[in-house]
Amino acid sequence: MNASAAITVTPILVAELLVEDEVMPVYVHVIDHPEGRVLVDTGMTELHPAVVAAFDPRLYPLTGQDFVVAGIAMVVNTHLHADHCGGNHLFASTPIYVQRRELDDARSQDGYTIREWADAPGLRYVPVDGELELLPGVRLVPAPGHTPGSQVVVVETGGRPVVICGDAAVWFGELDEPSTEGQRRILALDPEEVWLAHVGEPWRPGAARAEDQKAAEARHGHDGSAP
């Protein structure tokens, strides 16, 4: 059996945000790999006045789920907006891979994220410059657009790759008609499917879209800002 066929990706719902009166789910993703479990983004675990005011969140934090924090060998942050790094504090003894540019921006720009979440005590960030093979068949690829320092995770599962894209695309329409370098880079990988942080189903190239998804995109558009 091809070793890469044993790698799987599982979404976990960790929060729901209210954005323009619509519920926007927040997912993190677990990669089960023969050499260890990788968690991509950490969602949110507590309410913060800034987040409550903006998004009135409902939280389903990892710690309250059938989820073993200690079973995670490494964490990846696609980027450091608050809805993607709010659970980082749970992984203080675990290496957290993030692009160096993203880490620098989050630490230097006011309003970029919730600083005490992104820089919780004891976090062990591993700053990454460009592509990195995290494990055999799992690699990090920079995908600038949503933020300049965003990255995606490319998983080889035996056929075409599976991509976990964070907010490199927030809506399916952004992959149907890519407009950022990051989105074009994802499509150039010829992915089988792409998992977004705020959609519960993976995007697939050329797939017929559910009408409600199309309608949601038409209502919202997207201005590139957080979340």
Ligand SMILES: [Zn+2]
């Ligand atoms: Zn987000």
